[in-house]
Amino acid sequence: xxxxxxxxxxxxxxxxxxxxxxxxxxxxxxxxxxxxxxxxxxxxxxxxxxxxxxxxxxxxxxxxxxxxxxxxxxxxxxxxxxxxxxxxxxxxxxxxxxxxxxxxxxxxxxxxxxxxxxxxxxxxxxxxxxxxxxxxxxxxxxxxxxxxxxxxxxxxxxxxxxxxxxxxxxxxxxxxxxxxxxxxxxxxxxxxxxxxxxxxxxxxxxxxxxxxxxxxxxxxxxxxxxxxxxxxxxxxxxxxxxxxxxxxxxxxxxxxxxxxxxxxxxxxxxxxxxxxxxxxxxxxxxxxxxxxxxxxxxxxxxxxxxxxxxxxxxxxxxxxxxxxxxxxxxxxxxxxxxxxxxxxxxxxxxxxxxxxxxxxxxxxxxxxxxxxxxxxxxxxxxxxxxxxxxxxxxxxxxxxxxxxxxxxxxxxxxxxxxxxxxxxxxxxxxxxxxxxxxxxxxxxxxxxxxxxxxxxxxxxxxxxxxxxxxxxxxxxxx
Amino acid sequence: xxxxxxxxxxxxxxxxxxxxxxxxxxxxxxxxxxxxxxxxxxxxxxxxxxxxxxxxxxxxxxxxxxxxxxxxxxxxxxxxxxxxxxxxxxxxxxxxxxxxxxxxxxxxxxxxxxxxxxxxxxxxxxxxxxxxxxxxxxxxxxxxxxxxxxxxxxxxxxxxxxxxxxxxxxxxxxxxxxxxxxxxxxxxxxxxxxxxxxxxxxxxxxxxxxxxxxxxxxxxxxxxxxxxxxxxxxxxxxxxxxxxxxxxxxxxxxxxxxxxxxxxxxxxxxxxxxxxxxxxxxxxxxxxxxxxxxxxxxxxxxxxxxxxxxxxxxxxxxxxxxxxxxxxxxxxxxxxxxxxxxxxxxxxxxxxxxxxxxxxxxxxxxxxxxxxxxxxxxxxxxxxxxxxxxxxxxxxxxxxxxxxxxxxxxxxxxxxxxxxxxxxxxxxxxxxxxxxxxxxxxxxxxxxxxxxxxxxxxxxx
Numbered sequence: 001x002x003x004x005x006x007x008x009x010x011x012x013x014x015x016x017x018x019x020x021x022x023x024x025x026x027x028x029x030x031x032x033x034x035x036x037x038x039x040x041x042x043x044x045x046x047x048x049x050x051x052x053x054x055x056x057x058x059x060x061x062x063x064x065x066x067x068x069x070x071x072x073x074x075x076x077x078x079x080x081x082x083x084x085x086x087x088x089x090x091x092x093x094x095x096x097x098x099x100x101x102x103x104x105x106x107x108x109x110x111x112x113x114x115x116x117x118x119x120x121x122x123x124x125x126x127x128x129x130x131x132x133x134x135x136x137x138x139x140x141x142x143x144x145x146x147x148x149x150x151x152x153x154x155x156x157x158x159x160x161x162x163x164x165x166x167x168x169x170x171x172x173x174x175x176x177x178x179x180x181x182x183x184x185x186x187x188x189x190x191x192x193x194x195x196x197x198x199x200x201x202x203x204x205x206x207x208x209x210x211x212x213x214x215x216x217x218x219x220x221x222x223x224x225x226x227x228x229x230x231x232x233x234x235x236x237x238x239x240x241x242x243x244x245x246x247x248x249x250x251x252x253x254x255x256x257x258x259x260x261x262x263x264x265x266x267x268x269x270x271x272x273x274x275x276x277x278x279x280x281x282x283x284x285x286x287x288x289x290x291x292x293x294x295x296x297x298x299x300x301x302x303x304x305x306x307x308x309x310x311x312x313x314x315x316x317x318x319x320x321x322x323x324x325x326x327x328x329x330x331x332x333x334x335x336x337x338x339x340x341x342x343x344x345x346x347x348x349x350x351x352x353x354x355x356x357x358x359x360x361x362x363x364x365x366x367x368x369x370x371x372x373x374x375x376x377x378x379x380x381x382x383x384x385x386x387x388x389x390x391x392x393x394x395x396x397x398x399x400x401x402x403x404x405x406x407x408x409x410x411x412x413x414x415x416x417x418x419x420x421x422x423x424x425x426x427x428x429x430x431x432x433x434x435x436x437x438x439x440x441x442x443x444x445x446x447x448x449x450x451x452x453x454x455x456x457x458x459x460x461x462x463x464x465x466x467x468x469x470x471x472x473x474x475x476x477x478x
Numbered sequence: 479x480x481x482x483x484x485x486x487x488x489x490x491x492x493x494x495x496x497x498x499x500x501x502x503x504x505x506x507x508x509x510x511x512x513x514x515x516x517x518x519x520x521x522x523x524x525x526x527x528x529x530x531x532x533x534x535x536x537x538x539x540x541x542x543x544x545x546x547x548x549x550x551x552x553x554x555x556x557x558x559x560x561x562x563x564x565x566x567x568x569x570x571x572x573x574x575x576x577x578x579x580x581x582x583x584x585x586x587x588x589x590x591x592x593x594x595x596x597x598x599x600x601x602x603x604x605x606x607x608x609x610x611x612x613x614x615x616x617x618x619x620x621x622x623x624x625x626x627x628x629x630x631x632x633x634x635x636x637x638x639x640x641x642x643x644x645x646x647x648x649x650x651x652x653x654x655x656x657x658x659x660x661x662x663x664x665x666x667x668x669x670x671x672x673x674x675x676x677x678x679x680x681x682x683x684x685x686x687x688x689x690x691x692x693x694x695x696x697x698x699x700x701x702x703x704x705x706x707x708x709x710x711x712x713x714x715x716x717x718x719x720x721x722x723x724x725x726x727x728x729x730x731x732x733x734x735x736x737x738x739x740x741x742x743x744x745x746x747x748x749x750x751x752x753x754x755x756x757x758x759x760x761x762x763x764x765x766x767x768x769x770x771x772x773x774x775x776x777x778x779x780x781x782x783x784x785x786x787x788x789x790x791x792x793x794x795x796x797x798x799x800x801x802x803x804x805x806x807x808x809x810x811x812x813x814x815x816x817x818x819x820x821x822x823x824x825x826x827x828x829x830x831x832x833x834x835x836x837x838x839x840x841x842x843x844x845x846x847x848x849x850x851x852x853x854x855x856x857x858x859x860x861x862x863x864x865x866x867x868x869x870x871x872x873x874x875x876x877x878x879x880x881x882x883x884x885x886x887x888x889x890x891x892x893x894x895x896x897x898x899x900x901x902x903x904x905x906x907x908x909x910x911x912x913x914x915x916x917x918x919x920x921x922x923x924x925x926x927x928x929x930x931x932x933x934x935x936x937x938x939x
Contacts, residue, residue: 040567040568040569043789044784045567045568045569046547046549046555046557046562046565046567046668046669046784046790047547047548047549047555047567047571047665047666047667047668047669048569048665048666049664049665049700049701049702049703050702051699051700051701051702052702079780081779081780081783081827083783083786085786085788088784088789089783089784090780090782090783090784090786091780091783270828270829272779272780272824272827272828272829272832273827273832274776274777274780274827274832274836277671277672277673277703277777278669278672278702278703279702279703280702280703
């Protein structure tokens with residue numbers, strides 16, 4: 001028996017705009033008091049009318065470009081009618097028949113191309129806060145622009161699904177279309193899963209199941225994993241295969257790591273879509289699209305290629321640097337002043353990212369001069385690599401002055417002092433020297449350490465090593 | 479009394495603004511008991527608004543009525559329905575803002591949510607026709623028309639989705655203008671059929687109508703279907719040369735003798751005015767009413783879904799004991815005609831029926847539009863009766879929705895295609911009039927008013 005998991009992903013992302021999709025309320029509501037970002041339009045009060053947000057359309061065009069979509073000159077908004085307390089108008093304005101972006105794709109690291117059917121603009125709903133006795137509504141989110149990105153069912157494992165989702169995540173963040181902050185609900189997944197089972201030479205397809213509203217990569221992966229297993233069990237038990245109308249919708253319980261039945265097709269909504277009469281069709285000019293695209297200064301794929309080709313970075317390092325737009329910007333601006341790109345990128349990806357991730361800092365808050373100054377000081381042998389790392393940490397975390405620290409830690413130019421300390425250390429650790437002479441080369445590190453300590457670190461361990469060897473060879477070997 | 483004469487009296491200080499308010503509010507309270515043309519009388523709002531106000535425009539201190547489905551902040555806007563009983567809008571419709579410091583006397587009674595042609599579907603009782611109190615005033619802007627006809631105000635703003643301004647104007651012997659779709663903002667109009675709705679004007683004569691249009695017309699960035707066109711002074715009637723007027727051929731079943739008779743007399747009048755008359759036999763116009771009653775309920779079913787009982791309408795103290803109680807209470811607030819149209823629209827938009835109804839009707843709507851634009855290459859105006867009959871008795875058609883829908887047969891087409899159309903009083907039968915409807919080219923309200931003015935002065939002055 002051979003089992004193949006088939007996954008299609010619908011990704012909702014909140015577009016990064018100042019205002020909501022169809023009114024001028026601020027779209028930046030995070031942590032604000034409930035129901036403070038509302039007006040007659042997003043509350044759906046009688047007589048109010050929607051007006052399209054131009055910058056949301058620009059963002060949808062940018063996403064279209066970055067994800068290799070055809071950007072349609074003509075698209076249209078429709079009404080999706082359903083009743084739910086968080087939907088104030090009783091319908092959602094969305095693009096059903098003619099979406100703005102169609103036929104996109106991304107390429108996974110394996111080289112596999114994942115086609116994306118469409119991406120369309122719609123409005124977010126309000127937030128329901130359920131209690132035992134009542135449900136509260138917060139309308140701050142109502143009307144925030146969303147882009148729904150619908151992949152074709154070509155993802156054949158949870159790993160592929162995750163890589164695809166991560167790719168969308170990184171791309172949209174890189175070009176500033178969305179922050180995709182999942183903790184703030186700015187990116188959500190609906191996964192469609194079924195199995196292709198080959199048994200005794202026959203191919204069976206299990207009924208498709210949609211798991212809605214997953215809000216982390218992890219829950220998405222776990223939902224796919226759980227569904228694959230559940231569907232296999234179900235198939236072995238009852239042998240029911242995919243047929244028209246037997247798609248089901250399931251929810252995800254994160255605490256139990258389980259999906260649960262919500263509804264089947266017979267109970268599913270008929271959304272009664274029809275063209276939104278309050279909005280004219282969205283007709284874009286070539287010039288408007290060109291302008292929108294030109295507001296993307298660089299696409300993540302172009303940035304990646306230039307890091308490899310122009311800056312000679314390794315693929316792994318380049319991958320790390322384009323993970324966030326801020327990392328890339330940091331590399332690009334420091335590389336203007338510091339030309340050993342490989343060294344620079346290593347310092348950024350190990351030291352800087354290490355510190356900012358450990359302490360939840362933003363790379364954009366880090367002073368570029370600090371890093372450049374430290375790297376230059378190391379190259380000029382003013383400070384050692386290890387004190388360079390300590391200085392970096394101290395400047396970032398304790399806001400100390402980099403110039404003063406470098407001055408304090410500068411390698412002593414008084415080579416007589418180093419020599420005398422080496423002699424002192426070798427004399428007082430005669431046993432260790434003996435061990436070295438017996439062939440235990442590992443003890444050399446201890447001796448170097450003692451010298452560096454005596455010098456308060458203001459010495460390059462590499463130099464110390466060479467000097468110790470000279471002395472040992474000269475004096476003790478005889 | 480007309481707008482221009484009251485403006486003159488006011489400017490010449492023969493009457494003060496206080497006297498206007500005192501007189502008109504006093505009349506309103508008295509007459510409204512009999513006519514029921516206002517759902518609310520706006521004295522408190524208006525006196526507060528106009529305190530310290532000065533003459534700024536032709537409409538300053540001029541008494542007017544606003545249909546109750548048009549939001550005015552500081553008043554109650556019920557749209558004629560119990561669903562919005564006591565609903566206070568936090569904002570004012572653009573057309574009302576554009577009217578400036580006029581004197582709002584009251585909010586006009588109407589068929590609930592503008593669904594109806596007689597004002598009998600109001601959640602707040604029927605309005606009587608001031609010309610004959612046993613008759614309906616027409617609808618859905620029946621309250622507005624009755625208030626203008628009985629001199630309680632000098633102008634009224636209604637809404638016209640399928641004739642709701644022109645038909646009551648005709649029934650009350652008044653001028654009713656439905657402007658081109660997109661000329662006047664819909665922002666703040668409680669929606670019925672969004673691609674059909676327009677604000678409209680009811681006045682006693684064409685000149686007053688043009689004064690009001692001057693103030694309400696104009697682009698509004700809050701309405702995405704509003705269209706930018708060059709500002710015109712509609713009170714300056716342009717000279718009309720070599721005018722060609724199309725005469726609509728229509729099936730005569732269901733059209734009353736009086737209406738046919740008066741339509742003939744208006745044709746005679748036009749002939750005497752030396753305009754060229756051309757008979758027009760439309761191919762698709764017979765489908766207008768059917769198309770209208772598919773597309774409008776579809777839009778209605780969606781527009782009404784916000785009145786789900788959660789945010790609008792009172793909840794009993796202590797809440798509901800079950801969700802079904804909640805549903806029942808919320809649904810029971812809807813008037814019968816509202817329920818009927820929600821059901822029709824929900825059905826025609828449903829999966830499996832959408833193509834047969836909504837899509838087909840949209841295609842026919844486009845055919846009618848194309849046919850009109852073809853026909854209007856050869857004519858400047860088109861005439862037809864406004865209504866198939868004179869005002870009917872209160873109660874006569876209320877239990878026969880199809881018969882009621884037929885009263886819109888001549889008016890719905892202008893809304894399907896977005897063209898401007900006006901109804902002006904035609905021949906008089908006892909106290910009642912029949913109306914003449916004139917269509918103009920889109921955004922040529924100036925020429926339409928000009929022709930109407932000429933006919934008005936010839937017909938019954």
